[in-house]
Amino acid sequence: MKGQFIVIEGLEGAGKSTAVNTVKTWVEAHGKIAQLVREPGGTPFAEALRELVKRDWDESITAEAELMLMYAARVQLVENVIKPALARGEWVIGDRHDLSSRAYQGGGRELGDAVLLQLRQLTMKDFQPDLTLYLDIDPALGLQRAHSRGELDRIEKQTLDFFQRTRQRYLEIAASEPNIVVIDASCELEQVQVQLQAALAARWPDNVCE
Template identity: 45%
Template sequence: MRGKFITLEGTEGVGKTTNMAFIQQWLTDQCIDFVTTREPGGTPLAEDIRHLLLTHRDEAVDETAELLLMFAARSQHIAQVIEPALAAGKWVLCDRFTDATYAYQGGGRGQSTEHIAQLEQLVQGDLRPDLTLLLDLPVDVGLQRARKRSDPDRFEAERQQFFTRVRDAYLERARQQPKRCQVVDASLPLEQVQGQIDTALQQFIAEANHD
């Protein structure tokens, strides 16, 4: 039986690292065989592309080049990690996937969603996440958290308006695909955030078993 594909999304400072660990433990407790990965990245080549994308540089990065690099990393990631794991019956838990491209390159950068959709189809075919958990938090709160954590990378150094557009694009994706995208209120205390995640995962497993 083919594995399930779960993605975790959100803007800066929403708590993805902490909640990725929570989901990993949840899947372990359910005796589900899974792999954890991230985007951009997940393979040596894709991690090299990630470094190119996140590093500050004097040269202005063309927005179309940025978009193509995202999908180049994704193509390698799918071929080397995601598809083999799913085909082997393992679940895949991924820190960000194509929703992030619609949010950051589409919403944030203003890239054409039609172009993103064309690349999505070219690179992914029919592959889409089975469940996406969107950690949502007011932008100013998330940026305060993120900037206490580490020096900002090339994306994290963007202005607040950029991240407002990113958040709006994420929420619009969730409105368009409410069955797949579950919005988690990440402004609540951690225990309540993880309670929402637990509920979403329980419901997802119940529906998967029913199917």
């Protein structure tokens, strides 16, 4: 049986790493092999692109250049890691995927949908996650949490307005696509975990996972 692709999305400080582990535990409890991936990254070439994207440079990085680097890393991960794993029947859990570019570059960078649609069609074609869990949090709270973790990367240092635009785009897309579930990430950890488990159980009842 083909595996399933679950993606965790959200702003900085939303708790994606914890959510990934919660989903992994749920998947493995249902007898499936879970493979974790992250974006950008996940292959040697994609990890090198991740370093380019996140590093501070002594020049202005255009929104278009940033977007193309993201999709270059993404297509490498999809073709070389995710699709083969799904074909083996493994469940892949992704820390970010295409929705991040639609929100961060499309919304935060204000590139809009037209340029993203062209890149998505070129690189992803009809490939998409089976379920996306979007961890929604007020950007101010998320950034406060992110700051408490230590040094921020280039994208994490963007203005509050940038993250507010990004969140707005996340919510707009989530409202229009049925395979995206919004999780209230401002709750206590235990409550967030309950929401995640409920979303997974609704998408894959026990008798389907067996």
